[in-house]
Amino acid sequence: MQRSAEPDLANAIAASITALPAIARLGAGPMPGRATAERLLSLMREFAFPGFHAPAHAPAHADAASFVAERLPALIAAVIDAIETSSRATGAEIDAKAAASALLARIPAIREALARDVQSAFDGDPAARSVVEVVACYPGIAALAAHRFAHELWVLGVPILPRLLAEVAHSETGIDIHPGARIGAGTFIDHGTGVVIGETCEIGPGCRIYQGVTLGARKFERGADGALVKGTKRHPTLEAGVTVYAGATILGGDTVIGAGAVVAGGVFVTSSVPAGHLVAGPKTQVRVMPHGGELP
DSSP, rough: OGGGGHHHHHHHHHHHHOOOOOGGOOOOOOOOOOHHHHHHHHHHHHHHTTHHHHHHHHSSSHHHHHHHHHHHHHHHHHHHHHHHHHHHHTOOOOOOHHHHHHHHHTHHHHHHHHHHHHHHHHHHHHTTOOOOHHHOOHHHHHHHHHHHHHHHHTTTOOOOOHHHHHHHHHHHSSSOOOTTTTTTOOOOOOSOOTTTOOOTTTETTTEEEEETOEOSOOOOOBOSSOOBBSSSSSSSOOOOTOEOTTTTTOOTTOOOOOOOOEEEEEEEEESSSSSTHHHHHHHHOOOOOOOSSSSS
């Protein structure tokens, strides 16, 4: 690039920044970034599954009391700092210490739900050799652990941070769960790649969801001004014990899949299903023929 062009280029970029203030934060305080979310999620996973995700430099702990005494201060500090940064970035008025205390008080309940998730995965997957393998290796468990912490922050009204935690887990596992979704204990997300669970989804206890499943919105309501209406129930409800096989799509805030129902792979569902029923699409016609080149 010729040096003589640099002033014109600089002026053009500066003018663009000035003209589009909504996507610039010059002079504002720091934003919570991915590194903040990754650090916080790492600490949260330590408490979700003690001994499974300890950093290399951390001392070994023989009992729960010594583990909590040594690691809890770091978690408290990280949670408060992340909430404060998120709140300042958006101008939200949140008492970071109170919100952190409320989140941390939920750790026993979060761990109880995760224990049921892990047991459900072990019981439901014939390939699982041990509970240790499930905790250490299963992406569905990693995604649910992140979600259960992120959801508590969402309920507390903390901005940005829950979405950041969800996006870190999404990039790690391929499972996209909005932090607003309500997911019952004992949920098993098997394989998980390509699973999408929307903000207003409600998933009952003991559900089983396979890869490529979308629990999404059928339509987006608009107000008189044409803007999207936010805060409405847009995503489906799965009652207790529902199984959704790979590649199924279930849409709509008024769509309820009744307890114990099974949704077969690849089907497209936009209306409610009674409890205990099976939803299946037309049987695929398969042709078997000698193969000597290109298919006809």
